[in-house]
Amino acid sequence: MKVLVANPNSTASMTRKIARAARRVARPGTEIVAAGSASGPASIQGFYDGAVCLSGLLQMVESHRHVDGVVIACFDDTGLDAVRCMVEAPVVGIGESAYYAASMLSNKFTVITTLSRSVPVLESNLARYGLASRCARIRATDIPVLELGNIDTATMDTVRRAVELAIGEDRSDAIVLGCSGMTDLAENLTGEFGLPVVDGLSCAVTFVEALVAANLRTSKVGAYGFPTAPKVGTGESH
Numbered sequence: 001m002k003v004l005v006a007n008p009n010s011t012a013s014m015t016r017k018i019a020r021a022a023r024r025v026a027r028p029g030t031e032i033v034a035a036g037s038a039s040g041p042a043s044i045q046g047f048y049d050g051a052v053c054l055s056g057l058l059q060m061v062e063s064h065r066h067v068d069g070v071v072i073a074c075f076d077d078t079g080l081d082a083v084r085c086m087v088e089a090p091v092v093g094i095g096e097s098a099y100y101a102a103s104m105l106s107n108k109f110t111v112i113t114t115l116s117r118s119v120p121v122l123e124s125n126l127a128r129y130g131l132a133s134r135c136a137r138i139r140a141t142d143i144p145v146l147e148l149g150n151i152d153t154a155t156m157d158t159v160r161r162a163v164e165l166a167i168g169e170d171r172s173d174a175i176v177l178g179c180s181g182m183t184d185l186a187e188n189l190t191g192e193f194g195l196p197v198v199d200g201l202s203c204a205v206t207f208v209e210a211l212v213a214a215n216l217r218t219s220k221v222g223a224y225g226f227p228t229a230p231k232v233g234t235g236e237s238h
Contacts, residue, residue, distance in 0.1 A: 004061070006070060010041065030205075069092075075180060109198070145179055
């Protein structure tokens with residue numbers, strides 16, 4: 001099967017990091033096609049960036065529409081509903097995937113994310129997915145997304161401190177890493193703290209593979225029906 005891992009931002013190094021992480025967990029025989037936006041912001045941190053990146057994301061998906069599954073590799077699940085309208089292939093977001101995985105592995109989880117401005121976006125998503133009651137807290141580290149491209153000792157210590165607070169103060173029994181840039185941290189933090197540390201990118205790749213293997217497609221009856229507006233960047237209608 002062929003899976004598009006779509007990075008809605010335009011930072012090529014982030015796309016490469018996402019591609020490596022996706023290929024590590026993909027099944028033998030799964031082809032990972034990782035693509036970044038040609039016109040999106042360098043990083044997505046809050047409501048404004050999420051809005052600005054949509055046109056580039058939709059154009060990217062349009063150019064890779066003949067895939068078996070799509071992963072939206074932004075923890076805000078940016079454009080998730082719109083992409084589901086574009087294709088019949090199953091489409092999953094890394095935030096959505098991480099929350100559902102954590103809810104199956106723990107009673108309560110804490111999300112550790114980047115900037116404080118991202119917290120309302122994540123709170124809104126959790127409420128929409130029906131999982132707000134399972135999330136003990138969203139902790140912002142105030143580490144900018146692009147600083148996660150090269151994680152130094154100080155950054156790692158900040159993340160570790162957030163995990164310690166999640167366990168000690170939030171009484172959480174799982175951690176969700178709230179950025180695709182944190183994907184490399186999950187295994188070491190799981191071993192260090194002895195509880196599930198959930199990387200949404202890994203979960204999303206394996207979830208979408210399972211949906212494809214089960215021959216399940218995005219419903220075109222109702223909200224996710226094909227759009228009637230012209231295709232992105234063209235004057236043509238579907």
